[in-house]
Amino acid sequence: MMGALGQSFINGITIGSSYALVAVGFTLIFGVLRVVYLSHAAVLAACAYIGYGVIEVTNSAVAAIVVATLAGAVLGVVIERIAIRPVRGQNHLIPMVTSISVAIIIEETLRLTVLSGQPISYPDTFASTVIRLHVGGAEPYFTVGQVLIFALTLALVLTLRVVVQRTWVGRAMRAVADSEDVSSLLGVRVNVTSARTMALASMLAGAAGVLLALSIGAIDAHFAEPLQFKALAIVLFAGLGSIPGAVVGGYLLGFVEAFAAGYLDTSYRDLFAYVLMIAILMMRPQGLFGRRLTQRV
Template identity: 65%
Template sequence: MGNLAQNFINALTLGSTYALVAVGFTLVFGVLRLVYLGHAAVIAACAYVGYGVLRATGSVTLALVAGIVSGGILGLLVEWMAIRPVRGQHHLIPMVTSASFAIVVHELLRIFVAGGQSIAYPEAFTSTVIRFKLGDQTPYFTVGQLAVLLVTAAMVVALTWIVRKTWMGRAIRAVADSEQAASLLGVRVNATSARTLMLASMLAGAAGVLLGLTIAAIDPHFSTPLEFKAIAIVLFAGMGSIPAAVVGAYLLGFVESFAVVFLDTSYRDLFAYLVMIVILMVRPDGLMGRRVSQRV
């Protein structure tokens, strides 16, 4: 069975990464009611921003802050350029415009950053380990893995507090229930839409930097598979629910991490998607069964 404790740590790390992206997706879906395909580009761009700051300063904290801030800025930009001009049109149109925005960002990264070649975060942050004894096993955390766990917990808690306890969160929930009713009550729908995408993209920015700390190398398209997994998580866990997105993300992380114990690594994604298909066949509304009308 190998080192089960280490597999558990790897599963937590993978699930935490998925959670940052999936929570952003469910927030966007819950408020804007659209499938948004700009997340992968935000993750990739912020990973490069974090790389540059980390190389210049040697500070993981500053790299994370830079990734989060740049993610928020990109979120505002994509809302202004790709979402707001087509608000109220067929739901497939924002999907196409956000995907087009993402393609532009990916291509700019490919052309202007390292010639589109893969680059690696400094090895000290991806290979430095913290070992501890657990029975007859000696599992470890890398610096990157520890950062993923701590930052994910902090950001999900902070986002939940914002949505549930602040005036911004009340506006977000009002728009999620009904744009028309919220507008009649004085809520600025466009501003709320922008803030929603900003929050979701800040999570994606953090995910980009954290991924850079935990994987071998990044390139302009390294985040695309993660985007589609996040969409799948939102679908099979229950659309529009932050807790459901978190539960689904960790479930997928554990399924993938422990699948490699019994299967070849190349079958990991196949097994994970099969599990999601089975869940949707048994529970079409998702694991937590929340209706779309109760989105946020």
């Protein structure tokens, strides 16, 4: 019993960290740009492939994470320029469609050009090293990669929080989130702020791509799609625009899935996760950390 508890806790931290990284990116994009953005999974997958190439050359997981994070930023800027900026301010369905279109192009390009779409096994690095604990006669285990996921998730989220709250870049983002027209009149470069927002969110996706690939061991062009939609659901039940809410929601969902799989069966994992989401939204339609909106008449 103690072994199952410890192992479920470790798995919950790993799953929750992955969810939190992607959900925070969604929260940042929606909170600033007010668009439903669905290219996150494609950016995550592309950066996982880039990380694979870096590991093949350098045999360094750290180098792979750094390069993939930077690549994510570049991809985010490109996607913002071709899929978000031209349609910003229009019906919210339009940027959703354009971002889905870009995602399909990226994923199909990966599928058709890399090993004819066959899954890729991530190379073994020091991140694959298994560490076993001896607790009360049980032996829960984790890998160095899982420790990296947790540590880097906290570091990246805290850094993002500081950027948003304490820097002039963050002030510009908050101004654009309040009103694009007013912020433009005050001298804020809205297009530049939009690109920076996408770059920051996509950096998180780039890091998550390599970290998740190190954890699961194999990837393909579409491996991140389930993660994307769960992260989007986390943003909804945690509270739109709340970075702390996205983090707490990610870990909450991760623990629910891990304990459901550990004590029942893996087939119950998604059932319990989505039941939790529905229950939270029924009790708090504004989300765990969202503010109740009132309409004045």
